[in-house]
Amino acid sequence: MTPPEIALTSPVGPADRPLVVLGHSLGTGSLIWENVVPALSEHYRVTLLSLPGHDTAPVPVEPFTMEELADSVAAAVGDLAGGGALYAGVSIGGALGLALALRHPELFAGAAIIASAASLGSAEHWTARAAMVREQSTSALVTSSAQVWFAPDSIADEPEMTGRILRVLQGVSDEGYARCAEALASYDLRDRLGEIRIPILAMGGEFDGVAPEDRQDEIVAGVQNGRKVMIGGAAHQPPAERAGAVAEALLEFFGEVTR
Numbered sequence: 381m382t383p384p385e386i387a388l389t390s391p392v393g394p395a396d397r398p399l400v401v402l403g404h405s406l407g408t409g410s411l412i413w414e415n416v417v418p419a420l421s422e423h424y425r426v427t428l429l430s431l432p433g434h435d436t437a438p439v440p441v442e443p444f445t446m447e448e449l450a451d452s453v454a455a456a457v458g459d460l461a462g463g464g465a466l467y468a469g470v471s472i473g474g475a476l477g478l479a480l481a482l483r484h485p486e487l488f489a490g491a492a493i494i495a496s497a498a499s500l501g502s503a504e505h506w507t508a509r510a511a512m513v514r515e516q517s518t519s520a521l522v523t524s525s526a527q528v529w530f531a532p533d534s535i536a537d538e539p540e541m542t543g544r545i546l547r548v549l550q551g552v553s554d555e556g557y558a559r560c561a562e563a564l565a566s567y568d569l570r571d572r573l574g575e576i577r578i579p580i581l582a583m584g585g586e587f588d589g590v591a592p593e594d595r596q597d598e599i600v601a602g603v604q605n606g607r608k609v610m611i612g613g614a615a616h617q618p619p620a621e622r623a624g625a626v627a628e629a630l631l632e633f634f635g636e637v638t639r
Contacts, residue, residue, distance in 0.1 A: 383452045384444040384559075387430040387437040391460065393421035398489065398638055399461040400424040401453070403473030405495070405617060406560050407518060407525065407549045409435040412470060415541070415623035420630060427460065429453065431472065433556010440559040446567045450479035454487055461487065466634050468492035470619060471590070472560060475500055478569050478599075481576045490579040490637035492630055495588050495616045497595035498602065499568040506565035510558035518557050519550050531587040531615040541620050573602025580606040581633040585614035585621070607633075 389410070391399060400420055402413045410428035420426050430437040432444070453476065457465055465488050469477040474496025481491045512520060526535070526546055535542045580603045582596035593610060600606035609629045614621040 382442050384432045384440050384449050385438045386432060386449070386452050386456060387435060388456050388460065389428040391425035391427045392417070393423070393425040395425065397424045398634075399457070399465040400426045400634065401429055401457055401465060401467045402426065403429045403467070403469030403476055404431065404434065405471035405473055406431070406564070407434075407521065407552050407557055408545055408617070409548050409552070411544060411548055412617055412620040414620075416619045416627045416630070419624075419627035423631065424466065424634065429469075429473070431556070431560055433553035433559060437556075439553045439556045443559060444563055446475060446479050446563050447483065449563060450476060450483050454480060454484040457487055463487055464489050464638070466490055466637070468494060468630055469496070470494045471496050471500070471616060472564060474591075475564065475567055478573075478576065478580075479567075481578050481580060482569065482572060485576075485578050488578055490581070490633065492581040492583055492633060493599060494583040494618055494626070495585050495591050497591045498570040498573055498599060500564055500591070503565040506561045510561040513554050513558050513561070517554050518552050522546050522549055525549055528590060529616045531585065531613055531621055533613060534615065534617075534621040537613075538621060545617065545620060570598070570602070573599065574604065576603040577605065579633075579637045581629070582606060582608045583618065583626070583629060584608070584610050585616060585618045586610055586612045587615040590616050
């Protein structure tokens with residue numbers, strides 16, 4: 381079986397500093413981190429991760445699990461960092477962060493799990509979503525995603541960024557989206573959170589209905605070393621909606637775990 385292929389950008393930032401890996405949400409891309417990277421790259425080497433079939437990553441031709449995806453990411457990050465890396469990911473990117481923390485703790489000094497949870501929706505939901513996208517394309521998701529992804533004021537406050545994100549959704553490979561959705565169908569780490577020993581930051585958006593605050597609390601209560609921060613004025617895409625607040629929270633967390 382072919383492992384899922386991801387892509388990492390060439391790191392930017394001071395060469396002698398720890399590597400920060402930034403993962404995006406399903407149907408978006410590294411664009412969501414655009415306004416956070418400048419602040420992080422003053423202090424860290426920053427690389428942007430693309431999920432299979434998103435951005436520059438190849439479209440997957442076989443199914444894969446979140447565990448297999450985590451192993452692919454770990455292999456690529458190991459080549460860049462060798463250990464002591466830091467991670468932050470949104471939604472499926474956050475789920476990936478928990479899988480990385482569980483399976484590859486030797487690689488990561490800490491992980492920020494943003495707008496995510498230890499399980500994300502039912503298997504039936506993701507199987508149906510994958511089938512719909514294959515039949516109708518990701519364009520069928522734009523209206524509902526605009527309502528779910530962004531807080532009430534985000535589209536008004538960040539019209540250019542939110543518009544670009546929705547256009548990216550339309551351009552994502554249908555098969556890439558569907559395969560990632562199917563990986564989420566079997567994702568559930570709720571019973572294994574206690575095995576995660578690296579520091580975890582659970583970051584939620586005030587208006588996020590996909591992964592509301594109680595799901596952040598679930599992560600913090602479950603892992604061995606967890607803390608929570610909520611981002612006001614954000615829903616399911618905090619780095620795009622409230623870049624300054626997200627950058628500040630990440631710099632504080634990363635600074636503590638690398639001290």
